[in-house]
Amino acid sequence: MDLGLRDRRALILGASAGLGRAVAAALVAEGARVAICARNKARVEAAARELGARAGLACDLSVPGAATALVDTARQRLGGVDILVTNTGGPPKGRFTDVTVEMWQEGFQSLWLATVEAIRAALPGMRQQRWGRILLVTSTAAKEPIPGLSVSNGLRAGLLGLVKSLAPEVAEEGVTVNALLPGYTATALIAELGIPEEELAEHIPARRLGRPEELGAMAAFLASEQAGYVTGQAIAVDGGFIRGL
Numbered sequence: 001m002d003l004g005l006r007d008r009r010a011l012i013l014g015a016s017a018g019l020g021r022a023v024a025a026a027l028v029a030e031g032a033r034v035a036i037c038a039r040n041k042a043r044v045e046a047a048a049r050e051l052g053a054r055a056g057l058a059c060d061l062s063v064p065g066a067a068t069a070l071v072d073t074a075r076q077r078l079g080g081v082d083i084l085v086t087n088t089g090g091p092p093k094g095r096f097t098d099v100t101v102e103m104w105q106e107g108f109q110s111l112w113l114a115t116v117e118a119i120r121a122a123l124p125g126m127r128q129q130r131w132g133r134i135l136l137v138t139s140t141a142a143k144e145p146i147p148g149l150s151v152s153n154g155l156r157a158g159l160l161g162l163v164k165s166l167a168p169e170v171a172e173e174g175v176t177v178n179a180l181l182p183g184y185t186a187t188a189l190i191a192e193l194g195i196p197e198e199e200l201a202e203h204i205p206a207r208r209l210g211r212p213e214e215l216g217a218m219a220a221f222l223a224s225e226q227a228g229y230v231t232g233q234a235i236a237v238d239g240g241f242i243r244g245l
């Protein structure tokens, strides 16, 4: 199926590794012109070269204003931004009683405000051309809280409210807004947990971790021409992990 993504201009945040990188790879494979960002300059530039992306931009999304500046740079490098995929590293971990107000603020900046900033910067161009795709990479934690991840659970659930608020505001202008909820997926972040894969797999109906490219494929579809009538949705790629309706 031709997804109609040839020459579409896409900015993927947090994409030198893991899920963001897989999303970038899927869009490059469909012929999109892609810019990626991450904090480590050498790694993001190397990733852009390896992927065949147009730009690898160094940016720390935990810095206020950084996401706005990033969208401006990407717009200059690509000639515009038709597709925006928000993503970043995991927020601070901990049970509620272990999490300080500073940790909440840190998580809020990188998970929430950077997302809002990037959308605010990219949206006017999408509305003007009456075509746009906004995808928020969140987590199954948005629907099924994970013990010990209070910041992630709280903030990611809120992001689903943001998706539901924004999607109807811009639907008539050809802009779709959706959340992607990855379940346990084999990336460096999961390897760092130090929990054997078989142990994690016991909690997943598919009895295995996801592959990053499985999330990438869903992102490419949601960015596609064919997905123009899919908006305001939270779509899990989780091997059946979320049990709720």
Ligand SMILES: NC(=O)c1ccc[n+]([C@@H]2O[C@H](COP(=O)([O-])OP(=O)(O)OC[C@H]3O[C@@H](n4cnc5c(N)ncnc54)[C@H](OP(=O)(O)O)[C@@H]3O)[C@@H](O)[C@H]2O)c1
Binding pocket: 013, 014, 015, 016, 017, 018, 019, 020, 037, 038, 039, 040, 041, 043, 059, 060, 061, 062, 087, 088, 089, 090, 091, 110, 137, 138, 139, 140, 181, 182, 183, 184, 185, 186, 187, 188, 189, 190
């Ligand atoms: N993997 C899973 O199973 C899973 C499941 C559910 C949700 N998630 C969530 O999905 C997101 C991505 O996870 P992942 O597994 O792909 O992580 P990852 O493998 O650690 O990759 C994270 C990417 O984001 C970049 N990044 C991190 N912090 C950043 C910042 N402040 N500003 C800009 N770029 C930043 C990293 O590069 P630099 O370090 O160079 O910045 C890297 O390219 C995380 O929020 C994670 O919590 C993951």
